[in-house]
Amino acid sequence: MKVYLDSIGCRLNQSEIEHFANQFRFAGHTLVSEPDEADLVVVNTCSVTGEAASDSRQKIRQAARAGVGRIVVTGCWSTLNPDAARQLPGVTDVVSNFEKDGLVAKTLELPQEYWEAEPLARQPLPGLHLRTRAFIKVQDGCDNHCTFCITRVARGASRSQSLEQIWREMDAALRGGAQEVVLTGVQMGSWGKDLTPQASLADLIETLLQDARIRRLRLSSLEPWEVDERLMALWRDGRLCRHLHLPLQAGCEKTLRRMGRKTMPDAYARLIATIRAAVPEMAVTTDVIAGFPGETEADFEASLAFVQSLKLAGGHVFTYSARPGTPAANYPDQVAHPVRKERNRRLREALAESETQFKFAFLGKEVEVLWEAVQPEAGGWHLSGWTDHYLRVSAFSNQSRWNQVDRVRIEGVTQDGLTGAILVENPQEE
Numbered sequence: 001m002k003v004y005l006d007s008i009g010c011r012l013n014q015s016e017i018e019h020f021a022n023q024f025r026f027a028g029h030t031l032v033s034e035p036d037e038a039d040l041v042v043v044n045t046c047s048v049t050g051e052a053a054s055d056s057r058q059k060i061r062q063a064a065r066a067g068v069g070r071i072v073v074t075g076c077w078s079t080l081n082p083d084a085a086r087q088l089p090g091v092t093d094v095v096s097n098f099e100k101d102g103l104v105a106k107t108l109e110l111p112q113e114y115w116e117a118e119p120l121a122r123q124p125l126p127g128l129h130l131r132t133r134a135f136i137k138v139q140d141g142c143d144n145h146c147t148f149c150i151t152r153v154a155r156g157a158s159r160s161q162s163l164e165q166i167w168r169e170m171d172a173a174l175r176g177g178a179q180e181v182v183l184t185g186v187q188m189g190s191w192g193k194d195l196t197p198q199a200s201l202a203d204l205i206e207t208l209l210q211d212a213r214i215r216r217l218r219l220s221s222l223e224p225w226e227v228d229e230r231l232m233a234l235w236r237d238g239r240l241c242r243h244l245h246l247p248l249q250a251g252c253e254k255t256l257r258r259m260g261r262k263t264m265p266d267a268y269a270r271l272i273a274t275i276r277a278a279v280p281e282m283a284v285t286t287d288v289i290a291g292f293p294g295e296t297e298a299d300f301e302a303s304l305a306f307v308q309s310l311k312l313a314g315g316h317v318f319t320y321s322a323r324p325g326t327p328a329a330n331y332p333d334q335v336a337h338p339v340r341k342e343r344n345r346r347l348r349e350a351l352a353e354s355e356t357q358f359k360f361a362f363l364g365k366e367v368e369v370l371w372e373a374v375q376p377e378a379g380g381w382h383l384s385g386w387t388d389h390y391l392r393v394s395a396f397s398n399q400s401r402w403n404q405v406d407r408v409r410i411e412g413v414t415q416d417g418l419t420g421a422i423l424v425e426n427p428q429e430e
Contacts, residue, residue, distance in 0.1 A: 188220060384417075
């Protein structure tokens, strides 16, 4: 059977899709790069915003229009709206987040024990999902109570993957040639608190870094209050990527309190200063919400000024989207949509400016780049990849360097990233 896998939203969804891919391959099925080539399509949906929910429905309809015989839907949007998901054309099954680990077993009518053997070496998903980086889920669910977020409802309470399971998936990724492993979760900093004996995210990272095969280990999003001195000390190991994504959501204390966040602007600013003192080249990025209910013009101006003062390496700005089932959806003083969009624009401009300043600091420096996209051009190849700071770099090579790491001197700054020249090309691995 030919299987097409698609995902909308976060890195956690991407890690789950990669897990499904390994299981389908283990059972003897073939992954394809387009839905019109597939007998079965699995769509991992998202509901973090109204736009993400709309994109999820669109992906399902696209698969149906491609004439796919079976469409299995999972993820946050379909977990929250199972009846609506079942009514979409072509959908034959809806698997909730709470049953997601058994999705492939259920779809193929095989016992879960079928996959107890050592997993196959990882292969990147074909087509648009051809990523060099391997995404591994270490944790799911969330125990926070942010008033705007529906993810806690869609994914439930925080629960950790066992160290054994994480080791198995990481080993499969490394045997498959992954140069970078990305750890993902909804509330990743809570990893280990529900295990016996109790453990911490720092314990997990320390353990994983004992494997000499790891070239790079990257962390996905962490809440600011989950970063402590012990965790920061781990960046003494140069394989741990110098990038932290720490959602702020607002730079105004009043707004943060209405959001139910566990940090305030002063504490966040102190954390950023501590991080930069410990790891001077650390790239810190964030998430900010524009137009949260009750956000006055003065609140917004305070939030914008705070974001500008942080001089971050970039970030994402989300226009507030009321999610049914969250407290904030029923708050009074909902901000008018045109005002939300204008505030979004100003925040994006502020973050884009600080991102550009961060990029300029690398001019003339040497960095290591993992090449993730390669395209032939006259006389050679156009390469695009990532530094450990999560900066995109482009360069030219006389050979395809996909999934290779090279040392590059940065020569220019563009809107999309950095440009550079390869200093020494490591021998192409066979």
